[in-house]
Amino acid sequence: MAYRMKAIITTLLLACLTPTAQARKPKVIETPQWISSNTGKSLTITRVELTDTATVLWFHSKYKPKNWIRISRNSTLTDDRGRRYKARCGIGIKLSKRFYMPASGEADFKVSFEPLPRNTRAFDFIESPADWKIWGIHAPGEELPQYTEATYRADSALRQTDEAAFFRRGTGVVCGRFLGKRPGLVNYYGYDAITSGSYPQVFEVAANGSFTATIPVECPTLADLSANGRNLYFYLNAGDTIRMDIMEDGTVRYADGTKHRKLLTLLSNYDPEMATDYYRMAALADSLPFSGYARAVAEGAQKQLDFAEYLIHKHRLDAREAHLLRTKTRLGCCQYINPMTYEGPDTTATGSLNAANYAFMRSMGLEDLTCLSLPFELHVLQNRYEYCDLMYYNTAADNPAVRLMMDDDTRIARDEALFGLGHPSLLLQLTWLVERSYANNEYPKDSARASKLISRRIGHIKSPYLRTRLADMKRELESPKAATYALPEGRAAALFDSIVAPYRGKTVIVDFWSTSCGPCVAEIKASQQLRDSIAAMPGVELLFITNDSQTSAKAYADFTAKHLAGEESCRIPYDDWQRLMALFKFNGIPHKETVTPSGRIARTQIRRFHHLDGSLREIRRIAASLSGL
DSSP states (O other): OHHHHHHHHHHHHHHHHHHHHHHTSOEEEESOBOSEESOTTSSEEEEEEEOSSOEEEEEEEEOOTTOEEOOOTTOEEEOTTOOEEEEEEEESSOTTSOEEOOTTSEEEEEEEESOOOTTOOOEEEESOTTSOEEEEEBOTTOOOOOOOHHHHHHHHTTOOOOHHHHOOOEEEEEEEEESSSOOSEEEEOOBOTTTSOBOOEEEEOOTTSEEEEEEEESSOEEEEEEETTEEEEEEEOTTOEEEEEEOTTSOEEEOTTOTTHHHHHHHHHHOOOOSOOHHHHHHHHHHSOHHHHHHHHHHHHHHHHHHHHHHHHHTTOOHHHHHHHHHHHHHHHTSOOTTOOOOTTTTSSSSOOOGGGGHHHHTTOTTOGGGGGOHHHHHHHHHHHHHSHHHHEEEETTEEEEEEEOOHHHHHHHHHHHHOOSSOOHHHHHHTTOHHHIIIIIHHHOHHHHHHHHHHHHHHOOOHHHHHHHHHHHHHHHSOOOSEEOOOSSHHHHHHHHHHGGGTTSEEEEEEOOTTOHHHHHHHHHTHHHHHHHHTSTTEEEEEEEETTTSOHHHHHHHHHHHSTTSEEEEEOHHHHHHHHHHHTOOSSSEEEEEOTTSOEESSOOOOOOOHHHHHHHHHHHHHHHTTO
16 A cells, blocks of 8 residues: 555656656757847847746857957846846856957857746847847747738828827926936937927036936927937927936836836837838949839838837837837838939939839828927938939939939929829928028028019918918018127037137138048048138138047047148037037038137038139138128
């Protein structure tokens, strides 16, 4: 009896132990797939091994021989529910240390993490928000959420068309606090989706790490502040105040009750790239006819929209948050339309367009006011559309080598062929609200003609709100303004005055540049003869300003010695550079400002130094007009 009981107990123990032993057998994913990554060929995953005690990723790296890569010890994996699993150690690589590539330019190593649950369908590798990320790592054949026709129809029902409810001009406020590394400034690039302008601002960070950013808005706005190399996202209506804490590890926590909190957390803490890869698209544009390029754009958009669906499900975004992310993705995927050109029948102003080639443009949903909630994405897209060959240039009938700017009627016809809306698309309407185009080009040439041009465009704009904005701009452009203005008092103005004060009594042309800016470098190299002529002009001084972030000390010393020898130049801290960007409202360089002999700022800016004779005449004219001011 005792023997039989012992045998039964032994059998039961074996029955219990067998599943445990099987559970401990590693789960291996060979040649795993992923949805998206920003690592390119520099870092790929060849194998995943999941055990009860660890998750091990096998990496293959392909990079320049003798150059280094690095995997941060702060790297994490995130599972289906967004839970994080920390990196423990590297095998064949030391975490947070430089790893120098061998002569072959290829290397293999492993990184061990805390164990993921065995039933995880897909997970992400996140080094940090600003560094390497591989999204949606999964076994081949695993089905993940996708963007389908049904998704498109459901999402289209969320489009916003009620202008009276959508537009409300005012300000919103972001109150933040840095609990870790404290920057000196928080920067807002201030892109304006409606006027295609940029109005940067900087906000000082107090000694306790707090800051208050007051942001002008015209409608619900999803944008970001920048600090410590990070993007801090916000969603604001006029009158809103939101609060965020930036933790010691750089992650952002939003206060309870923050609207679209889950979406903001996703964007700030994971910084997914919701646009097609620029370098890949540029290479395709050079190698494919436009029909093939258009197909590649559409395929890239589908892939990115699938990525958006993955994020929507993983982070459990609500319907409005999902709609914002999908809209952001659509706009991002259509930014690279510069190569938009003609083939086949698309050769003349009167020729018909092959609408099939432009399906990726029609998919953006430009009838949706939500597009205007994304100022950066729409700003870039509108700029690309404004200057693409299809909408900007036309080939002269008698000389194919000559390209002429197209008139509005031709642009309207082509826009209608592209989108089939029966009226100018949002992109074309926004093209007509670009103030600098009138202020710099139209009004100086012929103010009466420019006034008639704007009046005609007002009649073509469908949106009552945009129509009013253009009418307001017309009145402002027609109001005479003083030729110069004084800078507003404050830290930035005092900084700039201290830089230009030694040249008081002269007209000073200030050139903002950097060695990392290709157009800046090319312009300086090509303008030596022009600069020699300016140096010989009495009462005129050139001053070059760069910063210590975009121009290293060595690069500055080498470049100025070779190309700016004898010129007046200075290199300032990046925080001060950002203050001057906000003071003069520019985000891109090269950028020029002109200071009068008395220290006021001229409203007429010097254009780029393109041509010796033309630029010299322009500078002489401006200097003469500013004499005594």
